[in-house]
Amino acid sequence: MREQSRERILVAALEVFAEKGYQGATVSEITTRAGVSRGLLNYYFPGKHQLVDELLARYLDGVVELVMVDGGPDERLAAIIDRVLLAAVTTAGVQRMTLSLVLGPATHPLFAAAEARKEERVAALEDALRSLFAERGAADPALEEVLLRSVLEGVIFKIAVYAGQYPVERIRRRLYALYGLGEPVGSLTGSDPPPVGRMRAASATEAGPADTP
Template sequence: MTPRSPSVNEELRRRSRERILEAAVEVVGQGGFEAATLADIARRAGVARGLVSYYFPGKRPLLQSAVHRLMHRTLAAALEREPRTEDGAERLARAIDAVLGLAVDRPMVMRTHMAVILQDEGFVRCEEQQQLAFLLRDTVERYGSEDVERDYPLLRALLMGAVVAVLLPGAPMPAARLRAELFHRYGLAWESGAPPDGGPPDGAL
């Protein structure tokens, strides 16, 4: 048998890692973080348990990488959907809607993610997080920021705060209200992005 080339081996490793990240989102989304095990994730991904540990030192960094990948892919799809646009305001509107949409559509995953990054171990910097950061920074720059180093972290913080507000147990805020506030802050038209049905909330500016 002819040995596989380095490029083929690299592609196989990339695919295995992708399957693990997808499986982590699925398993945590169904049963929560505490109930999920690396063995469960390996079974869902169709890989050996040891391969999960080879790529990720533990469940916490695996989850963060998996959710950052989910956010990156969701954001990229929103920014590049048809009709394609280079308009900075429209792209910012799409970014806000993509992140808020994840809080609404994937509440278990996003609530777990926020809880994990607020614990002592903190924020994990990984390849997926860097890809997400690049898209958000690019969005801020295209929007017309004169100080991306200041405005990118602020947008990130506002989006994180909005996600927490949507998911807050016992006192959630409606995503449409949060969207209206963010759109007002950035001077975005309600009709931009992917507006929810029903129009802006009563009293929204």
Template sequence: MSPRSASANEEMRRRSRERLLQATVELIGERGYEATTLADIADRAGTARGLVSYYFPGKRQLLQSAVHRVMHMELEAGLERPPRARDGRERLARAIDAILGLARDRPLLMRTHMAGILQAEGFIQCPEQQRLAHLLHDTVAAYGSPDPDADYPLLRALLMGAVVAVLLPGAPMPFERLRAELFHRYGLDWDLGVPPGPEPPPAGA
């Protein structure tokens, strides 16, 4: 039997890594962060326990990469949803809806993710995060920013702040209100993207 080519080995590594990322999202969504072990994740992914440590230095880093993958996939799906968004304002609206919608639709996963970012390990620039950043950067450029390198970090910060506000225990902000504020900030019409209702909420609601 001939040895596998370098490209075949690389594809196997990519698939193993993605299985681990998917298993992480599934298990933490089901059980929560503390109740999920690396051994659980390896078992769900159908890989050896040692592969987890080969790809990721720890569970926090694995979770960040897994959530960044989900965010990238959700954003990409939103931008490519038929009819494909070509107008920059529509693309930005879809981007806001995709990221903010994850806080509404997957609160446990996103709350755990944000808590991890605020701990000592901080923000990790993994391949999944870089793909997400590239897509958001392109969205800012398509919107017409004269300086996407400066405006992308601002968009990222505003989205992170809105996600935290949706998830804040005891004092969450309504999704619709935050969406309206972000749309106002960027001069976007309410009916762009995927509006949660026919009209924006009244001011102060």
């Protein structure tokens, strides 16, 4: 029961932060959304700072898990691309919230602190990707790791902002071709939207509520 209450609080906080931003969100809104008392929220999280801290720590843990796969280097790279794309599509609301917290002037220091506490796991992520590219014969595995993460993080950003307009399957095929992985097997999301030439962000009401973890 305690763990369920804690999870309800985190889900509610995620939704409220996504809708109102860190500065605009209030503890009262979060407790109302979660259906818990303020005393219970304070028992787990004394304030908004601690809620954001937990959400960002979970985000970093999730990113690390996405790259920890088995198989040969090409199999691992294909699996990482697929897992990142699928996670971005199915948790677009989470990504929007996290981006706002990572980039926001008031919350970026909290992200930096969470990243520092997760140093071992973040380094393990970097090392796993660098090892993968070393096995593929890259001249500079560290640079390839930075490039891959930059590309995938850019895709995550675009999916978070443009949601159903984003051509996930076509981008997936392009990434496979970029890294010489052949044709992807199956589909992650079904058919892509038809190409329209330009994507435009939807309003908050059109985008709908944030996805829950």
